[in-house]
Amino acid sequence: MALExxxxxxxxxxxxxxxxxxxxxxVKGKAFSYICPSVSRYNFHAYSGGGRLNIxxxxxxxxxxxxxxxxxIVYNCQLCGACGVSCNYAMDMEVLEPITEFRIRxxxxxxxxxxxxxxxxxxxxxxxxxxxxxxxxxxxxxxKLKDATKEKVDVLFHVGCLTSYDKNTQKLAKAxxxxxxKAGVNFGxxxxxxxxxxxxxxxxxxxxxxxxxxxxxxxxxKKSGIKTVVTACADGYQAFKVLYDKYNLKGDLExxxxxxxxxxxxxxxxxxxxxxxxxxxxYHDPCHLGRLGEPWIHWEGKKVPGDRFVFDPPKEYRRxxxxxxxxxxxxxxxxxxxxxxxxxxxxxxxxxxxxGGGVNVSNPGFARWTAQERIEEAVSTGAEAxxxxxxxxxxxxxxxxxxxxxxxxxYDIVELVEKAI
Amino acid sequence: xxxxxxxxxxxxxxxxxxxxxxxxxIMPAYxxxxxxxxxxxxxxxxxxxxxxxxxxxxxxxxxxxxGWTGAFNKxxxxxxxxxMNRIIEINEKNMYAVVEPYVxxxxxxxxxxxRGLTCNMKGAGSNCSVMLRGHGALDQTTSGDDRNHLAIEWxxxxxxxxxxxxxxxxxxxxxxxxxxxSLRAILATNVPPxxxxxxxxxxxxxxxxxxxxxxxxxxxxxPKYTLSEIPENMMARYYSxxxxxKMWEAEIRIGExxxxxxxxxxxxxxxxxxxxxxxxxxAKVFKQLSDxxxxxxxxxxLTGDSAADFAYKKKALEKICKDADGESMKTLEDPEVExxxxxxxxxxxxxxxETFRAGGAFxxxxxxxxxxxxxxxxxGAGEAKKPLxxxxxIVDDGGGFFGWGVEHGHLGKTEIFCRFDxxxxxxxxxxxxxxxEQSDRxxxxxxxVMSMGExxxxxxxxxxxxxxxxxxxxxxxxxxxxxxxxxxxV
Numbered sequence: 001m002a003l004e005x006x007x008x009x010x011x012x013x014x015x016x017x018x019x020x021x022x023x024x025x026x027v028k029g030k031a032f033s034y035i036c037p038s039v040s041r042y043n044f045h046a047y048s049g050g051g052r053l054n055i056x057x058x059x060x061x062x063x064x065x066x067x068x069x070x071x072x073i074v075y076n077c078q079l080c081g082a083c084g085v086s087c088n089y090a091m092d093m094e095v096l097e098p099i100t101e102f103r104i105r106x107x108x109x110x111x112x113x114x115x116x117x118x119x120x121x122x123x124x125x126x127x128x129x130x131x132x133x134x135x136x137x138x139x140x141x142x143x144k145l146k147d148a149t150k151e152k153v154d155v156l157f158h159v160g161c162l163t164s165y166d167k168n169t170q171k172l173a174k175a176x177x178x179x180x181x182k183a184g185v186n187f188g189x190x191x192x193x194x195x196x197x198x199x200x201x202x203x204x205x206x207x208x209x210x211x212x213x214x215x216x217x218x219x220x221x222k223k224s225g226i227k228t229v230v231t232a233c234a235d236g237y238q239a240f241k242v243l244y245d246k247y248n249l250k251g252d253l254e255x256x257x258x259x260x261x262x263x264x265x266x267x268x269x270x271x272x273x274x275x276x277x278x279x280x281x282x283y284h285d286p287c288h289l290g291r292l293g294e295p296w297i298h299w300e301g302k303k304v305p306g307d308r309f310v311f312d313p314p315k316e317y318r319r320x321x322x323x324x325x326x327x328x329x330x331x332x333x334x335x336x337x338x339x340x341x342x343x344x345x346x347x348x349x350x351x352x353x354x355x356g357g358g359v360n361v362s363n364p365g366f367a368r369w370t371a372q373e374r375i376e377e378a379v380s381t382g383a384e385a386x387x388x389x390x391x392x393x394x395x396x397x398x399x400x401x402x403x404x405x406x407x408x409x410x411y412d413i414v415e416l417v418e419k420a421i
Numbered sequence: 422x423x424x425x426x427x428x429x430x431x432x433x434x435x436x437x438x439x440x441x442x443x444x445x446x447i448m449p450a451y452x453x454x455x456x457x458x459x460x461x462x463x464x465x466x467x468x469x470x471x472x473x474x475x476x477x478x479x480x481x482x483x484x485x486x487x488g489w490t491g492a493f494n495k496x497x498x499x500x501x502x503x504x505m506n507r508i509i510e511i512n513e514k515n516m517y518a519v520v521e522p523y524v525x526x527x528x529x530x531x532x533x534x535x536r537g538l539t540c541n542m543k544g545a546g547s548n549c550s551v552m553l554r555g556h557g558a559l560d561q562t563t564s565g566d567d568r569n570h571l572a573i574e575w576x577x578x579x580x581x582x583x584x585x586x587x588x589x590x591x592x593x594x595x596x597x598x599x600x601x602x603s604l605r606a607i608l609a610t611n612v613p614p615x616x617x618x619x620x621x622x623x624x625x626x627x628x629x630x631x632x633x634x635x636x637x638x639x640x641x642x643x644p645k646y647t648l649s650e651i652p653e654n655m656m657a658r659y660y661s662x663x664x665x666x667k668m669w670e671a672e673i674r675i676g677e678x679x680x681x682x683x684x685x686x687x688x689x690x691x692x693x694x695x696x697x698x699x700x701x702x703x704a705k706v707f708k709q710l711s712d713x714x715x716x717x718x719x720x721x722x723l724t725g726d727s728a729a730d731f732a733y734k735k736k737a738l739e740k741i742c743k744d745a746d747g748e749s750m751k752t753l754e755d756p757e758v759e760x761x762x763x764x765x766x767x768x769x770x771x772x773x774x775e776t777f778r779a780g781g782a783f784x785x786x787x788x789x790x791x792x793x794x795x796x797x798x799x800x801g802a803g804e805a806k807k808p809l810x811x812x813x814x815i816v817d818d819g820g821g822f823f824g825w826g827v828e829h830g831h832l833g834k835t836e837i838f839c840r841f842d843x844x845x846x847x848x849x850x851x852x853x854x855x856x857x858e859q860s861d862r863x864x865x866x867x868x869x870v871m872s873m874g875e876x877x878x879x880x881x882x883x884x885x886x887x888x889x890x891x892x893x894x895x896x897x898x899x900x901x902x903x904x905x906x907x908x909x910x911v
Contacts, residue, residue, distance in 0.1 A: 011844060014777040015452070017525075017548050018489035023643050024770035025546045028636060029535070030508050040830045043440065043461050043503045044447055045488075051450035058449035069444035075738035089643045090699050090773035307816045307841055307848065308779050310700045317699070348643050 003056060003105050006098035006132040010057040012091060012309055019049035019083035019095065022349040032344040032377050035082040036369060037370040045071050049083025052099045059102070066111050074106050074112045076363055078289040078356035078370065079203050085320040085348045092309055092317060093280070096292075100203075103357075113281075115362045116204045123209060127195035127216075128161040137191030139163075145178060148188030149224045155180070155187040155261075156226045158217075160233035161196050162391045168398075169391045175418035176232045176258055182421050183271040187230070195310035195408055197231075199239030199288070200392075204358035214239070214249050221253060232258040232414060234390035235287035237324075238293050245296040257289055257387050259413055263327035266334050273420035276337035281411070282383035283332060283340060284374060285350035286390035291320030320348035327390050328413055335420045341381040343374075351377065353393035360396055371400035375408055385409035387416060424457050428478055432498070435470045436460050440504070451485065455495040463504045465582060471500065472620065473580035481905040484620045486522050486550040489777075494905050508532065508625060515595050516628040517571050520860045522621060524551050524856035529626070530768065531636065539631040539767075541569045544836075546772030552624045558720075558766045560827040561676065563629045565834065566789060571625035573596040573608050578618045578899035594625035600662070607894055618895055618904030632682075637764045644698040648760030654725035656735060657763035658754065659692060660747040661718035665800055669793050670715045671745035675721065676829035678741070680734045685766050686719035686886040687775075688821025692753070693764055695771040700779055704817070711819055713750055719825070720753075722766055737897060755846040763875060776840065779816045784852045785838035786859055790869050792826055795835035797822070798868040802837045802859040809839065809855060814848040816840040 021027060039048035046055060046365045055073065057374035058064045077099065104238035106112070119129060121122040139159075148156045151365045157180065163173045180187050198213030217240070221229065231237045237257040244250035256264075285291075297318055301311040326349045332340050345351045354360065354370025375397065378386040386408055388394055395411045423443055424432070433441050440461040457480055462468045475482045475498055483493060484500040493499060506523035514534055518529055526540065527547035532537050541563035543555035556565035563569065572588035572595070585608055587593045589601015597605055608617055638649040662668040668686075675681050693707035723738060725731020742749070753759060765771040776783045786802065788795050788841045803820030810817045816839075824835035839855060841848040858873045870883045879889035896902075 008844075012777075012781045014489050014773065014781065015450075016489040016546065016773050016777070018546075018773060020487075021525065021527070021548065023646070024527045025637070025639050025646050025764060025768055026643075027525075027531050027547070029531045029830065030524070030528045033525075033528050033531075039503075044450070044459060045501060045503070046447045046450040048450070054449040055446060058454075063449070063454060064446060067444050067446050069442060070446035073446060085643055090771070091778050246422070305812045307845075308700050308704070309781055309842065314699075314701045319644055319698075321645070325642075 001097065001101065003031055003098060003101040004060060006094055006101060007057065007060055008091070008303060008309065009061075009095070010053040010098055012093040012401065013050045013053040014091075015054070017048065017050065017051050018090065019087045021086060022314070022345055023086050023089040026349055028136050028344055031380070032351070035086055035345065035349055035351065036375070037080070037354060037366075040075045040373070041366055041369055047076065049087060049095050049099065052077070052102065053162075055312065056098050056102045066106070066109070071106065071111055071113070074103055075116070076366055078287070078352045078354060078359050079103070080352035080356050081292045082349065082352065085291050088317055088319040092315070094317070103205040104207045107207070108417060111386065112205070113358070113362045116358045119361050120201055120204065120206050120209055123196055123201055123213070126218050127163055127213075129141040129196055130161055134167050135192045136164045136194055139173050140177070140189060140191065143174070145177065146188030147191055148226060149190050149193050149220060151188055152186035153186050153226070154228060155185055155367060156221065156224070156229045157187050157189050158197065158229050158231045158236055158344060159189060159194060160231060160236045160391065162395065163233060164194065166391070166395070168248045169395065172232055172391055172412050172414055175412075175414040178418055179271065179414060179421065181263060183265045190220060193329040197236040197239035198242060199235040200358065202239070202243055202321040202340055203356060210243065211247060214244050216246065218244065218249050218251070222251075226253070228254040228256065230256050230258055230261045232412075233392070234289035234293070235392060238288035240286065241293065242296045257259065257293070257324055257332055257389065259289070260324060262414075262417055263330050266331065271421070272418065273335050275420045277335050277416055277419045279385055280339040280341065280342050280383050280386045281332065281387045282378045282381045283329060284343070284353065284378070284388040285323070285325065286388055286393050287349055287350070287352050289328075289389055290323040290350055291348045292326045294318045294322040323328075323348060331413060331417060332387065335416055338416065341383055343381055345377065345378045353388070354400070355392040355396040360392070367396055368400045368403055371396045371403060372404060375400055375404070375406055379406065382402055385411050387411045387413055389413045429458065430592070431474055432458060432460055432471060435474070436462055437469050451493060451501070451765065452491055452500050453493045453495065456493070457496050457498050459499045459501055461501045461504050465576065466620050468500070468576045468620050469580050469582055471607070472576050472578070473901050476579055476901055478902060479903065480809055481903045483905050484522070487525060489545070489549070497905055501614070505622065505896045510594070511536065512594070513538065515593055518628055519594050519623055520551050521623055522550050522552050522704055525549060526551050526769065533628060534631055534633070535611070535635045537631055538628045539563065540626055540745065541565055542630055542767075542769035544769065544772060547769045548773070551626055552621060556787075556827070557769055558683045558825070560825055560834060561681050561684045561829055564828050567605065571595060571627055573625075574580060574623040575608060576620045576622055578904040579899070604725040606899070607676055610725055616773070618899040632724045633767065637768070639764060646761060646764075647757050648764055651756055651760050654731035655763065656723045656731070657720065657759050657766065658738075659720045659750045660742045661714035661716055661750055662745060662747045663716050665717050665796055667745045667747065669720065669796055671742050671747050672719060672792070672826060674741045675738065676826040678737055679829050680723065680738055680741075681721045683722040683766055684719055684722040684825045685722070686825040687823040688717070688818060689714055690816070690818030690821050691775045691823060692720065694774040694778065695765050696758060703779065707818070710750070710752060713752060715748060718747070718750070720762065720766060722763055734838045776838070779840045780842040782843035783838045783840045784856050785833065786856060786871070787836040788863075788869050789834055790832065792824065792831055792833040792835065794868060798863050799835050799837050799850070801862065805855055806839060807858055809851050812851075814841060814845070814851045
């Protein structure tokens with residue numbers, strides 16, 4: 001689908017501003033009532049979901065030229081999809097899709113962001129979204145893990161760029177390995193043969209680079225006969241499960257996030273969590289595991305002429321309803337000693353960590369500002385730690401905490417499970 | 422018309438570089454192109470300074486809040502009030518809240534519910550400014566229109582700060598009519614941002630008792646939220662009646678007996694919109710409800726301060742409706758349906774479903790006046806919609822309309838709209854023609870006169886030449902004609 005295909009959706013925007021706030025029934029007061037980091041930080045309506053649709057519509061009508069401000073609007077958005085959830089409480093229209101297509105259009109027109117260009121240049125060279133020092137599989141040295149490209153395994157653990165290369169994040173890969181081994185799972189990794197899922201490149205607007213990465217991954221998976229992929233990264237999960245499906249590359253591959261898999265292992269009695277982890281926590285839903293982790297819905301049709309914005313065949317919208325919300329919570333509740341208190345903005349209307357859409361690279365200050373808002377919300381629950389299920393969220397939270405005087409701790413869910421086994 | 426660099430710099434010096442833009446990319450989000458600039462003041466002092474600059478350079482200006490409607494002239498300075506979003510005070514003892522313009526109703530009501538209070542909720546939606554003038558489903562108990570505005574802080578078109586009511590003689594917000602200057606007739610034309618020239622920067626809003634829960638137990642995922650249980654001493658029902666006369670008979674008795682917390686006199690298509698999560702389902706549910714109903718009706722919410730209070734109200738409601746041959750619709754007695762409609766009604770969170778979702782636009786004729794008289798008119802306006810429905814130009818709502826008494830009384834709000842696809846030129850033209858014909862009919866048959874927007878001479882004659890007096894007032898407060906009047910905003 002191209003931007004032009006969303007002309008009707010963009011025209012449906014009634015500029016009600018619902019896209020700025022959590023769904024109205026979930027507004028619990030003045031604090032934490034906003035949902036869109038971009039309009040919350042930059043205030044002009046143009047930075048809201050609706051404003052972006054107004055811009056897209058104007059661009060299609062030939063009324064807009066590229067300016068620095070236009071690109072500032074385009075790239076200062078985490079593409080977290082929260083605007084779409086709030087809009088789609090009431091409206092039948094696509095929101096995030098045209099916003100994403102507009103960014104892709106900017107990219108195709110050469111109107112890129114220099115910081116993002118640099119990241120994608122690295123991707124093309126090393127297959128990673130962060131500077132790659134050493135080999136991708138170095139983190140697993142000495143762990144004697146199966147090579148899923150050569151040995152028969154039930155599960156491929158796709159580790160992801162950040163977890164593979166970042167020294168502070170590699171602990172998540174090791175914790176995941178320990179959990180899977182404890183449960184007796186026949187799993188393997190692709191090691192040096194693993195490459196980036198492409199999901200973050202897609203968010204940044206580099207659609208062709210995403211497709212290239214997706215094809216590489218699926219070629220490897222098909223050749224290895226892998227049926228199930230487990231990712232410990234929400235971005236990777238969304239790429240494999242949703243984006244690959246959107247572009248008809250996924251086939252019948254089963255894609256699970258590590259929280260879904262651990263939840264299953266616990267419920268099947270294959271993993272026992274016995275040790276007490278005595279800490280009050282709150283849980284942050286990563287956008288790409290939550291609302292954006294909802295399965296892709298293939299649809300092709302035409303608007304039915306007449307009074308209503310309806311289609312033949314009827315169109316089913318992805319409204320964030322079917323994201324992965326309960327498995328991570330069930331896992332946390334399975335850990336003895338954990339006291340889970342929810343934040344105000346959760347599940348489909350969770351506030352973004354700030355790292356999405358390449359914002360952590362293109363505008364680190366805005367990424368930290370967004371994370372700081374979430375940290376304040378976490379602190380307001382009385383929790384001592386914020387738990388997430390994505391290394392990008394964890395990294396961004398840690399950087400925001402480092403820049404502030406907050407004593408909040410940050411954990412990935414696998415770290416707590418590791419402590420409990 | 423772009424501002425020259427020196428003038429732009431003067432505005433920028435007030436709000437800071439981040440809060441002003443004249444870039445064309447910003448403008449489509451404000452209903453247009455070619456504005457001189459968009460500015461975002463943070464407080465009253467900045468608004469005043471900006472307005473004075475507008476006067477200095479003879480630049481027209483207009484404010485906007487969340488804004489789902491509005492017409493904006495080219496070359497104006499648009500004041501986006503997004504940064505003025507603070508709840509200044511909630512005075513529980515004296516039952517008022519002081520807010521800035523970008524506080525939305527959902528935010529204030531949620532804060533109030535925690536304190537056993539509520540505010541009036543405008544039908545435009547809880548996503549709109551608390552300070553907006555208008556009517557809503559809670560009008561029975563919380564009144565409507567300008568009745569809820571107490572003291573107001575107003576930056577006049579020339580940049581003076583005027584504080585009305587009690588604020589004019591003290592720092593108290595409790596009263597809109599004195600001991601300081603009232604000016605209600607000027608300030609309440611449509612606040613804010615409305616057609617009163619200038620910018621309202623703060624207002625005290627009247628609060629009311631709320632006997633429901635501190636927050637509704639909303640569960641599930643968007644778009645299908647439900648209540649885990651119906652809160653104690655609360656109930657919602659939809660009663661349909663064999664005729665509009667019978668419906669009115671029950672409505673006024675419910676009002677006179679002060680039974681209902683909310684009497685949301687909406688047609689079944691609006692109920693169907695609230696119940697459903699997508700367009701296709703809405704059409705089907707509307708058909709089902711229409712088959713079930715015996716005629717026009719209303720949605721009613723009861724709240725009790727105690728079990729005994731609730732039991733009395735329930736019994737009285739049932740008796741009144743029975744006397745008028747009203748029947749409670751079984752589909753809406755399902756606790757899942759009842760719960761979500763109850764919550765949608767009280768929190769006014771379904772307005773966008775009711776209006777924009779179907780086709781993308783609606784044109785409306787809203788009236789405030791004698792309910793029994795206006796009901797007679799609106800039945801005809803509904804009949805006049807039917808040929809448009811038959812042609813497929815507007816959404817089939819069975820010729821529906823809505824309305825309710827305000828303050829439990831005979832005066833009330835009555836409204837009727839057509840929902841359509843604004844990209845369909847034929848539909849747009851047909852709806853505008855219907856709107857004009859029905860407004861003219863109201864005028865010619867002495868039901869009411871439309872008082873929204875620009876008032877012409879013919880209409881002015883029926884309103885004691887209100888338009889001439891209003892123009893004189895505007896000329897005095899806005900001698901430079903800068904606070905452009907292009908109709909009300911929501």
